[in-house]
Amino acid sequence: MFSGKELPSSSSLLAAYASMAGSIMMAQSIANQLGRLIPRQIRGYLLSTLNHFFKPQSPILTLVIEESTGFARNQIYDASETYLCTKVSPETKRLKISKNPKGKNFTIKLETGEEIVDHYEGIELKWRVESAKADNNDSHNPFHQPKNVEKLWFEISFHRNHKETVLGSYLPCILEKAKSVREEERVLKMHTLSISQGHGGIKWESINLEHPASFETLAMEPDLKDLVIQDLNRFVKRKDFYKRVGRAWKRGYLLYGPPGTGKSSLVAAMANHLKFDVYDLQLTNIMRDSDLRRLFLAIGNRSILVIEDIDCSLDLPDRRQVSRDGDSPKTHDVQLTLSGLLNFIDGLWSSCGDERIIIFTTNHKDRLDPALLRPGRMDMHIHMSYCTPHGFRVLAANYLGITGYHTLFGEIEDLLKTTEITPAQVAEQLLKSEDSNIALEEVVKLLKRKKLEGDELFDEGVKMAGIQEAKRQKVEKKRRVSVRINGGRKTNKRRCS
Ligand SMILES: Nc1ncnc2c1ncn2[C@@H]1O[C@H](COP(=O)(O)OP(=O)(O)OP(=O)(O)O)[C@@H](O)[C@H]1O
Numbered sequence: 142m143f144s145g146k147e148l149p150s151s152s153s154l155l156a157a158y159a160s161m162a163g164s165i166m167m168a169q170s171i172a173n174q175l176g177r178l179i180p181r182q183i184r185g186y187l188l189s190t191l192n193h194f195f196k197p198q199s200p201i202l203t204l205v206i207e208e209s210t211g212f213a214r215n216q217i218y219d220a221s222e223t224y225l226c227t228k229v230s231p232e233t234k235r236l237k238i239s240k241n242p243k244g245k246n247f248t249i250k251l252e253t254g255e256e257i258v259d260h261y262e263g264i265e266l267k268w269r270v271e272s273a274k275a276d277n278n279d280s281h282n283p284f285h286q287p288k289n290v291e292k293l294w295f296e297i298s299f300h301r302n303h304k305e306t307v308l309g310s311y312l313p314c315i316l317e318k319a320k321s322v323r324e325e326e327r328v329l330k331m332h333t334l335s336i337s338q339g340h341g342g343i344k345w346e347s348i349n350l351e352h353p354a355s356f357e358t359l360a361m362e363p364d365l366k367d368l369v370i371q372d373l374n375r376f377v378k379r380k381d382f383y384k385r386v387g388r389a390w391k392r393g394y395l396l397y398g399p400p401g402t403g404k405s406s407l408v409a410a411m412a413n414h415l416k417f418d419v420y421d422l423q424l425t426n427i428m429r430d431s432d433l434r435r436l437f438l439a440i441g442n443r444s445i446l447v448i449e450d451i452d453c454s455l456d457l458p459d460r461r462q463v464s465r466d467g468d469s470p471k472t473h474d475v476q477l478t479l480s481g482l483l484n485f486i487d488g489l490w491s492s493c494g495d496e497r498i499i500i501f502t503t504n505h506k507d508r509l510d511p512a513l514l515r516p517g518r519m520d521m522h523i524h525m526s527y528c529t530p531h532g533f534r535v536l537a538a539n540y541l542g543i544t545g546y547h548t549l550f551g552e553i554e555d556l557l558k559t560t561e562i563t564p565a566q567v568a569e570q571l572l573k574s575e576d577s578n579i580a581l582e583e584v585v586k587l588l589k590r591k592k593l594e595g596d597e598l599f600d601e602g603v604k605m606a607g608i609q610e611a612k613r614q615k616v617e618k619k620r621r622v623s624v625r626i627n628g629g630r631k632t633n634k635r636r637c638s
């Protein structure tokens with residue numbers, strides 16, 4: 142319709158537009174009339190708009206992803222940056238490398254001009270990194286940014302037929318992938334309580350959590366270990382499920398067992414597995430429900446709240462400070478109640494956040510308040526027990542690198558079947574030498590000593606039980622004699638009467 146590179150006039154474009162509606166004559170006349178009536182600027186605008194419609198279309202569509210959208214960062218830009226790091230190819234010529242002092246890995250970024258070809262569901266997508274010095278001389282610049290700021294953006298080009306797939310599933314997939322990469326690289330935090338006088342009292346303080354415990358290094362029965370891992374994996378996947386059934390997205394675990402059986406190590410392994418921060422709540426430092434409420438509300442999502450040694454720290458009713466005012470005893474506001482704690486755990490707090498795990502640990506499950514053990518309160522009770530032959534194999538692999546068999550294994554495993562020894566005690570022996578023969582000999586020695594002590598204790602117990610029984614029998618004999626004597630008297634009395 143338009144010849145050569147000559148720009149069509151507004152009237153001819155309007156004519157073309159009207160001709161599509163069916164009447165060239167009419168269009169011509171409308172165009173001529175409008176050409177006279179419409180001011181120049183509006184004609185220019187109409188011209189460029191119509192020009193756009195009549196230009197032959199390129200089959201390639203390019204999406205431009207700018208670094209920021211005004212004040213806010215562009216989420217898809219940040220996600221693309223992270224995603225592209227995983228797509229660096231041997232053809233890539235220039236990369237920017239950096240490292241955060243607290244980060245674990247290098248951060249890799251593509252340099253301006255670099256191109257990456259990605260494939261998604263059979264679609265070829267060409268990524269390109271672009272940059273330009275922003276021209277901020279513009280008096281209309283609302284942000285008053287400094288001059289010569291470098292503007293960065295990504296361009297993704299692909300066949301326009303795939304627009305729906307790219308917008309509907311490729312870009313969301315990039316957001317997801319970037320989230321998981323960031324989670325992977327995230328440095329976990331351990332939050333503990335710090336008491337600052339005069340500054341609102343007690344608050345959370347964090348340090349990096351660098352506990353190396355993992356499920357692989359934990360000495361635990363394999364079935365129980367698998368059960369815990371599956372439970373955690375199921376929990377983090379079930380956001381929609383929890384919403385559907387109207388439950389807060391939280392899960393409670395009670396870890397119980399003797400000291401040194403790995404309860405704290407299991408908490409660290411769970412945190413490392415899920416990449417969740419840990420909040421270590423020492424209840425002994427908290428006096429009021431109001432403090433507890435404030436601290437609970439400051440806990441982030443995707444976190445593990447740990448209350449260690451709950452049997453020792455939860456002697457709650459004793460926290461009431463009772464003073465005498467004249468003759469009438471008064472209870473101060475200084476109190477933390479069990480119901481307060483349970484209300485937060487079960488109640489509204491748990492629905493204020495997402496993906497929360499609560500773990501109680503105790504050496505004495507039998508001493509816990511039944512309210513804490515009520516069904517549904519702690520979802521899973523995990524018993525951390527003395528070292529088993531399987532647990533010992535895990536420790537031997539961790540500490541000595543023995544993955545196969547060792548001649549001392551048979552003796553150690555036989556002794557373990559009849560001796561109570563914690564994984565912590567075994568680990569202590571294994572640390573004594575780098576020479577596996579010496580280290581394992583140490584384990585044997587300790588086990589034999591423990592067994593002997595156990596046997597002696599058992600004998601002592603039997604002896605004590607024997608003495609007790611002898612005493613009991615003696616008392617019983619006396620009682621029978623006395624009953625006989627008394628009975629005799631009674632009989633006599635009765636006879637007399
Ligand atoms: N099951 C285990 N697997 C691997 N290592 C363990 C295990 N149990 C204990 N250990 C080792 O012993 C050390 C102490 O264990 P941990 O602190 O986890 O025990 P705990 O059950 O929390 O004890 P406590 O009841 O005294 O708090 C750990 O640092 C770890 O090296």
Ligand SMILES: [Mg+2]
Nearest residue numbers: 404405449502
């Ligand atoms: Mg512990």
